[in-house]
Structure formats: C-alpha cells, structure tokens
Amino acid sequence: MRVELPPEPVYFVNRDEEKARALRAVTEWQGRARPLILALRGPAGLGKTELAGVLARSQLERFPHGVLSVDLDDFRLRGVADPGEVLEQLLRSLGVESALVEAQFRARSKQYWSLTRDLRFILVVDNVRYASELEPLLPASGGCVVIAAGHGPLRELEGGAVDLPLPPLGERAATELMESIVRSSRPTAGQEDVRALVRLCEGLPMALHVTGKWVRASPLRPLPRLVEELRGEFDERGVDGVEHLWNTVYEDLSPPAALLYRLLPHHPAATFTVPSATALLGLGEDSCTQALEELDRVGFLDLQRAVTEGLPLRLPGPLRAHALRRSRRDATEREVTEARTRILRWFVRQAQLADRYAAGERLTVADRYEEVPGAPDVPLDDPRAAHGAEREARVARAARWLYEERHALFACVRTAHAYGRDAEAVALSEPLWTYALDHPYQPEVVEVFRHAVEGAVRDGRHAAWIARTRCQLARPLWESGRFEEAERELSAAAAALRLLGDGTEDRRLTASVTEFQGMLSGARGAWAEAAAYFVRSRDIHRTLTGSDYGVMLQTYRLGEARWKLGETEAAHELLSDAHARAVKLERQRMTGRTAFALAGVERELRGAAACTDEEPEAGVRRLGRARELYEQALASARGRRSGFDQARIQDALAALAEEDGRGADAAEHREAAHAIRRRNGLVD
Known part of the structure; x- marks a missing residue:
C-alpha cells in the first residue's frame, strides 16, 4: 500500500x-x-x-x-x-x-x-x-x-x-489549538493571554500555528509582554491581523533568515531545495541551514516533509506573497539583482554538471561555468570515476536532477532572456536538450529553445551559438509535425556555419548540423537523402581527433537508413561496425541500441537465406547471433532499468523463438513483455 x-x-x-x-x-x-x-x-x-x-x-x-x-x-x-x-x-x-x-x-x-x-x-x-x-x-x-x-x-x-x-475556527476551538501549541513550552500560560493571541489570529489555523511557534521560539520573554508587543504592532499599523502577525514574526528574524525570506520570492521556481536556497542567499551552507531552520521554527516553512520524504521546500502561497511584499519594502535593488544573478549562474553550473554526467562528454558551444562562491554544487558524482552498476546509478541521478529541476531551469531561461543574459540562456539550453530527449512533446521545451535562439541572435558574436540553438529548436518542431518550421531553423543553422572558421570545434559543429539535416529527412521518410547527410557527417568526424563517438553514432544512423532503404547487407556491415565501436567506447545505451538494430538485420538476413540455397548452418549461425545480440540489448536495458526497451526486446526474442520452433520460450518472452506493459498500465 x-x-x-x-x-x-x-x-x-x-x-x-x-x-x-x-x-x-x-x-x-x-x-x-x-x-x-x-x-x-x-x-x-x-x-x-x-x-x-x-x-x-x-x-x-x-x-x-x-x-x-x-x-x-x-x-x-x-x-x-x-x-x-x-x-x-x-x-x-x-x-x-x-x-x-x-x-x-x-x-x-x-x-x-x-x-x-x-x-x-x-x-x-x-x-x-x-x-x-x-x-x-x-x-x-x-x-x-x-x-x-x-x-x-x-x-x-x-x-x-x-x-x-471551511469557516474560520470558533473561539473555543481556536483557543484549544493555541493552548496545545503554547502550553507544550509554557505550561503556566494564562488563559487570558492565550485568548488574546487567539483574537489576533481571527480564527485562521495557519495564523494560529505561526503565532504559537513564534511564542515558542521566544521562551524567555513573558507571555503577557509578547501579547502586548503583538497588539502594539497591530494597533500601530492598523492592517489585517494576520498580515501584521507575519510582519511581526519577520521583523524578529535574524538578519540572515530575514534576508533569505525576502529573497525566496525571487527564486526561479515556486519550490526550492537547500542547495538552491544556499545559492540564493549567498552566505554559505551553515548560514543558510540556520536561516531555514529559523524559518521553520517560526512557522514560515515546513522542513518536516522535506526531511522525511525528500520533497522540495516551498513557501505557502500567502506567505510567498507576504515575502514578496517585504522584499519590495525592505530589499535593495542591488540585493535582489545580485541574488538573481547568483542563482541564475548557480543553476547554469549545476545543469552543465548534470548534463555532462547524464549524457557524457559531447559537443557543447557554451563556456563552462565555475563554482559560485558561497553556493556549493549539488551532490552529483562523476560517472567516469566508477564502473558497472555504480556508474549507471550516477548517470541516472544526474538525469533525475535535470527532471526534478526542470521548472526552475525553464524559469531561469525566461529570466535570462528577459534581463538580456544571453550567455546564460544559451548555456542552459544545452542541458535542457538532454532533458528534452527523454521527455519529448512538451511545449515548454519549444519556448525555451526559442528564447535561446533569440538570445544567440541578439548577442550576435557567436555563430556557433546560433547554429547550435537553431538545431536544438528544430527537433521538437519536427517531432510535433512542424516540418517546414524545422527546415527553416536548420537552413538558418547551416547559414551560420559559413561564419565559422576551420578549427576542430567548428568542423564538429558542422558535422552536427549535417546530422540534424539527415534526421529531419528521416523523419519525413526521405531515407536516401538522410543517408547522404549521415555519410557527410561521418566523413567530417573521421577527420577529427577525439571524435570516435561521432563516428560511431553516424555509422549507426547510416546503418538504420540503409536498412530502411532495404539495403540489408550494407546495413549489416554498418551496424556491426557501430556496435563494435559502442562496446569499445563503453557507451551502454548505444551498445544496447546498436545490438537491437543489428539483431533485427541478422533475423532479416536469416529469413532471406531460408529462401535461397544458402547452407542451413549459416541460417543457424545468424539465428544464434541475433539471439546473442538481443540478450546483450536486454542486459543493457535491465542495467538502465528501461522497461520500455525490455518489453520490445522481449517481443523480439519471442518472435525469434517462434522462428526457431521453441514455442515454450516464445510464450515465456511474450509473458515477460506483457507483464511489463500490464504493470505500467499499457495493456488490460
């Protein structure tokens, strides 16, 4: 349960x-x-x-x-x-x-x-x-x-x-609640003093809790004196009791806690974490931890759920509005600007780290951001320093961070775009590209990449930014069927390439734009055209030092294109090459993808052999090879805990077993695939 x-x-x-x-x-x-x-x-x-x-x-x-x-x-x-x-x-x-x-x-x-x-x-x-x-x-x-x-x-x-x-609590119930809170720390609290506090709260449970925690946080001050201080504040200001209660609590905070409270409305997302609050405050981990605990003690935050359930923190709506009012009243323009800059640069750095750990080293055009003073990085570990299951767990943690912080990252791009921070907008778009590959069909992604393109164009100094961001925007466009828009973006990206030089990174970016053109052609079903693009992209990668992954990826894409064109023998040669390269590079995901595609080609060649005079032993060898590759792909999918891949591989193994006359094995594989889909609500 x-x-x-x-x-x-x-x-x-x-x-x-x-x-x-x-x-x-x-x-x-x-x-x-x-x-x-x-x-x-x-x-x-x-x-x-x-x-x-x-x-x-x-x-x-x-x-x-x-x-x-x-x-x-x-x-x-x-x-x-x-x-x-x-x-x-x-x-x-x-x-x-x-x-x-x-x-x-x-x-x-x-x-x-x-x-x-x-x-x-x-x-x-x-x-x-x-x-x-x-x-x-x-x-x-x-x-x-x-x-x-x-x-x-x-x-x-x-x-x-x-x-x-729900109406406000009546005086009797409100008094009972206040007595429960106050008397746990003040057993001798007088009933009249408690009732005086209750009347200030106007029957609102939230206000009663905040008041009670405020009283408990001031154990040395006599309760009658606290009541008089609160009443004096309310009378002096002449505003709603709860608002003035919050004002009084706020004004009793330590300087770091008060600063954090009035800065929290400027956090990019409504929810925040201890590391992101630390970046926003800019006073270091210890100061931020103490400030958060103080805000919890006075009832402005609820740390319990964050601690017990690992959930992000959030100011409740009315308190967030109150914090914003206090910010407008008390925060200086410099204070807010510095906090906004600090949190923006911190999120850029964390996103770049998570991207590098989740996707591996790859082509990027933005500068890498350094650690922000007073704001340590989130605890993500570099997968390159581990092997096997631990390596995959580190990759998964980095990808999960990108997912959990997506709203903050989206908001950061909008903030960067609105305030003319074009470098940050472009830098954030690259990690969000990795996120978008795992979570396609989201309109926010298109908006984010449009902002990145506009920032790159507005900056005007980096042709590489323009080419890269336009490619990133093109993919979600064609995935949603907007092929003409995608083609315009890729044409503009190709035009930007003419402004580049002939350095290694310039040519690597040219190969990437060429690959995107091939992917768009494939999405349109023009596989001959796609294959030509993939050949050109691979040829560029072959001239570059340290571009083994690029060669492997383009070989894989070219192999799939040849298969779509019915050129099975050519596809077999290309996919065999791509698979061997993926294994050598220790790229688990690509090892599984290439194994699955190559197994399909082996099956097709085995079927073709059955219709010719080819020796039976050759067909048996192909069948065994296909089974071996599917098992390899299945092991990769299990290592990544990818149920989607596991189900489709089990389907393929079932079909292979049927072809081999192993009905019991086929039934077992089909049931395994069905169990995964049933468990995930994809079948009845």
Missing part, C-alpha cells in the same frame, strides 16, 4: 462536522465508474491541506490501494497547471516506469484510466483552482475517493462534488 501523506499533524482540533459529513458521504457512496469527490474549500490559511490529510488517513482501511497526493501548484507555469505532468506523477506513483509513461496527453489519460479502473484508493489534490484542472485526474473507478482542496466551489464539475466549506 502506497500512502503519500505527511505525518499526522501534532496539533489539530475541531472540524468534526466536516469529518462527519465526509465519512457519511464515503459510507453512502454507490458510484460505479466515477469516484466520489469531496471538495474542501475556503481562503488560504484555514487548514484545508491538513484536514485533507486527516480525512484520508482516517479512511485507509477502506481503500486497500492507499493514498496518492498531488499539489497542483507544483505543476504550474504562469499560473496554469499542466495536466499531462500531473498525470505523469500519478502514473509514476502507481508504479509506471518513466520510460513507459505515454508521451501524448490523450494516450497518457487512457493509460491512467486503464490502470485505475479496478483500484480502490484515495487521491488528494491540493490547490485546485478550477474544476477543469481536476477532471483529467479523476480515476476511472467508482471505488476511489478524490479529496480536492481549493479556494472556491467546484460548481462546474460534471457529476458534482460533496461541498465542504
């Missing part, structure tokens, strides 16, 4: 009426193929998220498949949540491998419905703004319950929802 819930809240009171209504709705629900929806609503600070967790935990025995949870604010770009990315997280929570998550949104929805139609679980969706955000996430099972927390009612939701509006 998977239960994606934080620990039970230490202090939680009341909400008995809402809990009773929810339990009654669950007990009486008779849905067949549509889940029950409980809609918790109300302004920020009323404890909707906590109540959703309490409700879900109280019903665990009824739902054997556990609790999944998503926060839509984690998936927002410019205020809009991406339902495709939310579905990706839910599918991963349900056990689907990343490589087996369908690329297109419609297919991803069907995959989710297929996987959930017979399950009984609770889905908690936080920060729902509109019913249209919730609809695509509904499981295809009437045995599920969806708990949606948001500000307003979901009246336009098809089928309706059980509406559970």
Whole structure:
C-alpha cells in the first residue's frame, strides 16, 4: 500500500462536522465508474491541506490501494497547471516506469484510466483552482475517493462534488489549538493571554500555528509582554491581523533568515531545495541551514516533509506573497539583482554538471561555468570515476536532477532572456536538450529553445551559438509535425556555419548540423537523402581527433537508413561496425541500441537465406547471433532499468523463438513483455 501523506499533524482540533459529513458521504457512496469527490474549500490559511490529510488517513482501511497526493501548484507555469505532468506523477506513483509513461496527453489519460479502473484508493489534490484542472485526474473507478482542496466551489464539475466549506475556527476551538501549541513550552500560560493571541489570529489555523511557534521560539520573554508587543504592532499599523502577525514574526528574524525570506520570492521556481536556497542567499551552507531552520521554527516553512520524504521546500502561497511584499519594502535593488544573478549562474553550473554526467562528454558551444562562491554544487558524482552498476546509478541521478529541476531551469531561461543574459540562456539550453530527449512533446521545451535562439541572435558574436540553438529548436518542431518550421531553423543553422572558421570545434559543429539535416529527412521518410547527410557527417568526424563517438553514432544512423532503404547487407556491415565501436567506447545505451538494430538485420538476413540455397548452418549461425545480440540489448536495458526497451526486446526474442520452433520460450518472452506493459498500465 502506497500512502503519500505527511505525518499526522501534532496539533489539530475541531472540524468534526466536516469529518462527519465526509465519512457519511464515503459510507453512502454507490458510484460505479466515477469516484466520489469531496471538495474542501475556503481562503488560504484555514487548514484545508491538513484536514485533507486527516480525512484520508482516517479512511485507509477502506481503500486497500492507499493514498496518492498531488499539489497542483507544483505543476504550474504562469499560473496554469499542466495536466499531462500531473498525470505523469500519478502514473509514476502507481508504479509506471518513466520510460513507459505515454508521451501524448490523450494516450497518457487512457493509460491512467486503464490502470485505475479496478483500484480502490484515495487521491488528494491540493490547490485546485478550477474544476477543469481536476477532471483529467479523476480515476476511472467508482471505488476511489478524490479529496480536492481549493479556494472556491467546484460548481462546474460534471457529476458534482460533496461541498465542504471551511469557516474560520470558533473561539473555543481556536483557543484549544493555541493552548496545545503554547502550553507544550509554557505550561503556566494564562488563559487570558492565550485568548488574546487567539483574537489576533481571527480564527485562521495557519495564523494560529505561526503565532504559537513564534511564542515558542521566544521562551524567555513573558507571555503577557509578547501579547502586548503583538497588539502594539497591530494597533500601530492598523492592517489585517494576520498580515501584521507575519510582519511581526519577520521583523524578529535574524538578519540572515530575514534576508533569505525576502529573497525566496525571487527564486526561479515556486519550490526550492537547500542547495538552491544556499545559492540564493549567498552566505554559505551553515548560514543558510540556520536561516531555514529559523524559518521553520517560526512557522514560515515546513522542513518536516522535506526531511522525511525528500520533497522540495516551498513557501505557502500567502506567505510567498507576504515575502514578496517585504522584499519590495525592505530589499535593495542591488540585493535582489545580485541574488538573481547568483542563482541564475548557480543553476547554469549545476545543469552543465548534470548534463555532462547524464549524457557524457559531447559537443557543447557554451563556456563552462565555475563554482559560485558561497553556493556549493549539488551532490552529483562523476560517472567516469566508477564502473558497472555504480556508474549507471550516477548517470541516472544526474538525469533525475535535470527532471526534478526542470521548472526552475525553464524559469531561469525566461529570466535570462528577459534581463538580456544571453550567455546564460544559451548555456542552459544545452542541458535542457538532454532533458528534452527523454521527455519529448512538451511545449515548454519549444519556448525555451526559442528564447535561446533569440538570445544567440541578439548577442550576435557567436555563430556557433546560433547554429547550435537553431538545431536544438528544430527537433521538437519536427517531432510535433512542424516540418517546414524545422527546415527553416536548420537552413538558418547551416547559414551560420559559413561564419565559422576551420578549427576542430567548428568542423564538429558542422558535422552536427549535417546530422540534424539527415534526421529531419528521416523523419519525413526521405531515407536516401538522410543517408547522404549521415555519410557527410561521418566523413567530417573521421577527420577529427577525439571524435570516435561521432563516428560511431553516424555509422549507426547510416546503418538504420540503409536498412530502411532495404539495403540489408550494407546495413549489416554498418551496424556491426557501430556496435563494435559502442562496446569499445563503453557507451551502454548505444551498445544496447546498436545490438537491437543489428539483431533485427541478422533475423532479416536469416529469413532471406531460408529462401535461397544458402547452407542451413549459416541460417543457424545468424539465428544464434541475433539471439546473442538481443540478450546483450536486454542486459543493457535491465542495467538502465528501461522497461520500455525490455518489453520490445522481449517481443523480439519471442518472435525469434517462434522462428526457431521453441514455442515454450516464445510464450515465456511474450509473458515477460506483457507483464511489463500490464504493470505500467499499457495493456488490460
């Protein structure tokens, strides 16, 4: 059972009426193929998220498949949540491998419905703004319950929802909550002083928690004095009590904690990590750690989930808005500019490291960025210093970092573009290219690469930047069927090449642009034209020192093109060469890809031999060789934990076993492939 819930809240009171209504709705629900929806609503600070967790935990025995949870604010770009990315997280929570998550949104929805139609679980969706955000996430099972927390009612939701509006806590319940928090550190707290604090908080649980933690963080000051200080602040400013409470807490922070708090709204993404907060603050690890712990103590942050579940940190929406107001009031222009520059350069460096570790050494045109003073690098290890499983684990960790920080990297490109930091925009686009290869069909990727192209053109000093960024933009364009746009980008890239010299890196970039032209031709089905481009690209690589990988890759691409053209013997020779080179270079992914392609050619040649007078022994040898290559590809896929590749290789092994008259082996391979797809919701 998977239960994606934080620990039970230490202090939680009341909400008995809402809990009773929810339990009654669950007990009486008779849905067949549509889940029950409980809609918790109300302004920020009323404890909707906590109540959703309490409700879900109280019903665990009824739902054997556990609790999944998503926060839509984690998936927002410019205020809009991406339902495709939310579905990706839910599918991963349900056990689907990343490589087996369908690329297109419609297919991803069907995959989710297929996987959930017979399950009984609770889905908690936080920060729902509109019913249209919730609809695509509904499981295809009437045995599920969806708990949606948001500000307003979901009246336009098809089928309706059980509406559970949350009012502010009454004085009795609010006093009980405040007493629980305060008296754990002040057992002699007077009831009148506690009630005075409660009245300042206007019944908002969030404000009560912040106030209580603020009091607990000041154990030496008498409570009556604290109450008077707070009341004095409120009376002097004459603004909303909660806002002034937050102001009072903020003004009592140490200088580093106050600086971090007012800088956090300038972090590129809504979520952040300890390393990225350290870069933003710029005072070193120890100062940042102490500042984060102080913000946690006063209730501005929740470090518990970050520590126990490894989740990123985030200022809740109202607090982020408050921090921004304090930044506008208290931060100097220089302070913000330096922080923005520092975090931007830090993300560029981390992305470059992750890219180098995930993809290996490859052609890049941007300068490598040095470590940012006061901001250590994220703990990623160089795969080149390890072997075997540890090497692959290091590669996977680097790729995972690019995925987890994608929103921050996208935002950094937009920030760099907006402030004329063209070098940073171009530098970030190269690691995001590696990310895009693993996660295609995302409109944000096209936007990012367009910004990089515009930055390279605006800078105007580096033809290599222009050629490289236009190639990066071309691929997602042709992948989405926009072939003419892709061709224009590649034509402009080729034109930029005329401004280059004849150095090694210039020729390497020329070979890369030529390869992209061949890939576009292949995507259009013009394989003869593609083959000609791949030949030219390989010929360039052959003249360059240290370009063994480029020669291997172009040989592989040329072999696939020859195979598409029906030139099987030529394809066999080329793919054999590419495979041998990949093995020698210890490139596991390319070893698997070349082995799989070469095995297919061996099978085709064996079939052709059966129709001729070729000796039977030759056919047997080809069959054995194909099996050996498929097994090699399968071992590579297992080492990379790629279920997608494992399934297609098992399919091929099943077909090979059928051809060899081994029916039992064929059935075993088919079942293995089917089990992978079934486990990932790709088949019934």
